[in-house]
Amino acid sequence: MTASAWSRAAAGHDADARRLASPPRGQLRSALESALAAEHAASYGYGVVGAHLTGAEQAAATRDWIAHQEARDALEAMLTSLGAQPQAAATAYRLPRPVLTAHDAVALAVLLEDRVATAYLSLVAVSNPAVRHFGALRLRAAALSAAFWRGTTVAFPGLPADVLGRPPKV
Amino acid sequence: VTAEPTRRALLAASAALPLVAAAGCKGVGALAAPPAQAADVGMLKEAIAAEELMIARYQAVLAAPHRAHGLAVVLETLLAEHRAHLAQLRSRLIVPAGAATASSSPPPKGPGEHSGSGTHSVPGGQAVPSRPAAAIAFLRAAEQHASDVLLSQLRIAPASLAQLLASISASEATHAAILAPGGQHG
Numbered sequence: 003m004t005a006s007a008w009s010r011a012a013a014g015h016d017a018d019a020r021r022l023a024s025p026p027r028g029q030l031r032s033a034l035e036s037a038l039a040a041e042h043a044a045s046y047g048y049g050v051v052g053a054h055l056t057g058a059e060q061a062a063a064t065r066d067w068i069a070h071q072e073a074r075d076a077l078e079a080m081l082t083s084l085g086a087q088p089q090a091a092a093t094a095y096r097l098p099r100p101v102l103t104a105h106d107a108v109a110l111a112v113l114l115e116d117r118v119a120t121a122y123l124s125l126v127a128v129s130n131p132a133v134r135h136f137g138a139l140r141l142r143a144a145a146l147s148a149a150f151w152r153g154t155t156v157a158f159p160g161l162p163a164d165v166l167g168r169p170p171k172v
Numbered sequence: 173v174t175a176e177p178t179r180r181a182l183l184a185a186s187a188a189l190p191l192v193a194a195a196g197c198k199g200v201g202a203l204a205a206p207p208a209q210a211a212d213v214g215m216l217k218e219a220i221a222a223e224e225l226m227i228a229r230y231q232a233v234l235a236a237p238h239r240a241h242g243l244a245v246v247l248e249t250l251l252a253e254h255r256a257h258l259a260q261l262r263s264r265l266i267v268p269a270g271a272a273t274a275s276s277s278p279p280p281k282g283p284g285e286h287s288g289s290g291t292h293s294v295p296g297g298q299a300v301p302s303r304p305a306a307a308i309a310f311l312r313a314a315e316q317h318a319s320d321v322l323l324s325q326l327r328i329a330p331a332s333l334a335q336l337l338a339s340i341s342a343s344e345a346t347h348a349a350i351l352a353p354g355g356q357h358g
Binding site: 119123126127128129131134135137138139141142144145146148149150154155156157158159160161166 | 249250252253256257260319323326327328331332334335336338339340341342343345346347349350
């Protein structure tokens with residue numbers, strides 16, 4: 003179901019990266035809508051993540067889940083204030099791969115955070131200073147969560163490697 | 173920020189790094205944007221100097237006698253990410269032929285160059301604590317501070333540079349988290 007919604011918001015990172023690097027098609031509103039789509043997908047995805055974790059990991063997933071719901075609400079409010087009708091979440095999203103184990107769940111959490119981080123980078127490019135700051139803060143939050151789930155850090159959260167235009171490090 | 177006319181540099185921001193995420197940016201128009209204002213170049217130079225300082229701090233901590241502590245591998249990884257930040261920032265600064273060097277800051281002094289009684293220092297005269305736990309706390313505070321400074325600067329940066337600064341700010345926040353006593357996540 004709604005495979006297109008998932009792939010638009012949360013799957014196919016490489017394809018997304020290429021598309022993101024292409025010329026823009028919209029304004030502040032499109033950037034907010036992209037971020038909202040990513041947050042909808044993350045809110046859905048974390049429900050799956052949390053269901054496959056226990057103990058401290060489940061608590062962390064719950065914390066992230068709530069954070070994404072709050073960010074989603076903030077984005078909806080921003081869109082409403084622009085006179086736009088925020089897009090509702092899809093009923094369900096197709097996961098990029100089945101989540102059967104705790105390991106799968108953690109991998110999905112990393113993926114969700116990476117997608118959200120990239121979506122927020124589009125907000126950092128808008129001229130509205132308040133929205134830009136919000137985007138940067140949420141990018142930072144997504145990077146922190148991604149690092150937690152991944153267990154390691156990355157040099158350029160949210161920025162696809164091909165956009166950076168440098169050869170991959172050995 | 174006042175510019176030094178004789179050391180004018182051109183910002184290659186838009187050309188070197190396509191804007192990520194189409195929505196909300198000026199896109200193709202941005203590619204044709206005029207050379208950056210002096211303030212933008214100043215911002216880039218500040219970010220470069222901050223990365224150079226951060227690298228010097230890591231080098232000083234890693235060069236200290238106590239480096240046997242278990243975090244050396246982590247520190248090397250974080251240092252490598254700072255080097256990547258620096259390379260990316262430097263690649264966006266184009267200095268016209270005959271102009272002065274790209275960086276407004278003096279090259280970082282070697283780690284331990286001013287090593288005194290139990291401490292190492294980095295450019296700016298900051299002493300690096302000798303106790304391992306204190307050294308890690310020192311790096312952690314420096315990372316958090318650097319992340320916050322970038323966050324405040326990107327408000328007025330051109331869109332493409334703002335994205336790079338935001339990403340580096342996020343990376344540095346994760347460094348601070350990974351250096352925290354209990355691990356990460358906030």
